[in-house]
Amino acid sequence: MIIKEYIHKMVSEIYSNSITLNDIKDRIIFEFCDDIALRKSELQNSNVTSDDRKIDGSMVIPLPFNGFYYILINQNLKNDINILETIAHELSHLEDYYIFSQKYCSGDYSLITSNERWLPFYFYSEYKAKKSGYNALYNALYSKPHNENIKAYEIMLDEIYENRYNDLIKNFEIAVKRIGNNENVLSNLYDIFRYLGIFESWTNLSVGKIKAYEAICKVLNVEFISLIDLSNNMNSDIVDLILLKKQIYQVLNVSLE
Numbered sequence: 001m002i003i004k005e006y007i008h009k010m011v012s013e014i015y016s017n018s019i020t021l022n023d024i025k026d027r028i029i030f031e032f033c034d035d036i037a038l039r040k041s042e043l044q045n046s047n048v049t050s051d052d053r054k055i056d057g058s059m060v061i062p063l064p065f066n067g068f069y070y071i072l073i074n075q076n077l078k079n080d081i082n083i084l085e086t087i088a089h090e091l092s093h094l095e096d097y098y099i100f101s102q103k104y105c106s107g108d109y110s111l112i113t114s115n116e117r118w119l120p121f122y123f124y125s126e127y128k129a130k131k132s133g134y135n136a137l138y139n140a141l142y143s144k145p146h147n148e149n150i151k152a153y154e155i156m157l158d159e160i161y162e163n164r165y166n167d168l169i170k171n172f173e174i175a176v177k178r179i180g181n182n183e184n185v186l187s188n189l190y191d192i193f194r195y196l197g198i199f200e201s202w203t204n205l206s207v208g209k210i211k212a213y214e215a216i217c218k219v220l221n222v223e224f225i226s227l228i229d230l231s232n233n234m235n236s237d238i239v240d241l242i243l244l245k246k247q248i249y250q251v252l253n254v255s256l257e
């Protein structure tokens with residue numbers, strides 16, 4: 001299967017599993033670009049750009065006069081199987097932000113970041129997007145074993161074991177320590193939720209030697225196991241975000257204000 005077919009299949013599956021995305025799918029535009037931050041600022045009519053040209057993707061919520069939802073994807077991913085992760089990740093954010101704006105901001109996207117539920121929502125959405133992105137990538141790779149995707153699957157396993165696994169555990173521990181020292185608490189917390197999303201997606205891999213969850217539990221102390229449990233129990237429709245915020249404070253034993 002060529003990458004385009006993987007994308008098509010994955011996106012139709014995501015739409016059919018999400019009432020929200022299915023409702024707005026005719027207004028979702030996928031666009032490749034060189035400089036995502038620049039394109040995003042054009043679409044949002046703002047001057048805010050980022051120096052980070054390496055961003056893989058971003059979703060852009062519609063302007064009042066536009067009405068289209070954009071999924072911007074880095075040009076470099078065009079022939080890369082990891083594009084599946086990026087697309088699923090951004091669609092997951094789009095779903096969350098859409099639901100959040102309808103539920104708490106009367107559909108006005110500009111009010112999202114000033115809502116009191118914003119912070120836990122921001123963490124929750126990143127955790128969920130990471131998990132959804134990786135799950136979608138793995139599902140696609142698993143879907144029909146033939147030579148091409150077995151190769152991709154082997155590359156993925158190598159990546160997990162030889163590069164990403166140890167690095168992620170190390171980075172996770174560093175982020176935890178920094179939070180303990182009150183260093184850049186918000187950005188470290190954001191990273192932690194991203195790592196938790198990836199760890200969680202690994203636990204869904206039912207390959208004999210992958211025991212990511214057990215390994216993670218061994219290196220983390222009990223408070224952080226609670227954090228994993230906390231993330232696993234999140235659900236955008238039923239989660240009490242104020243309570244979640246309190247729980248995050250409690251589990252990390254830090255003040256975010």
Ligand SMILES: [Zn+2]
Pocket residue numbers: 089093126129
């Ligand atoms: Zn994200």
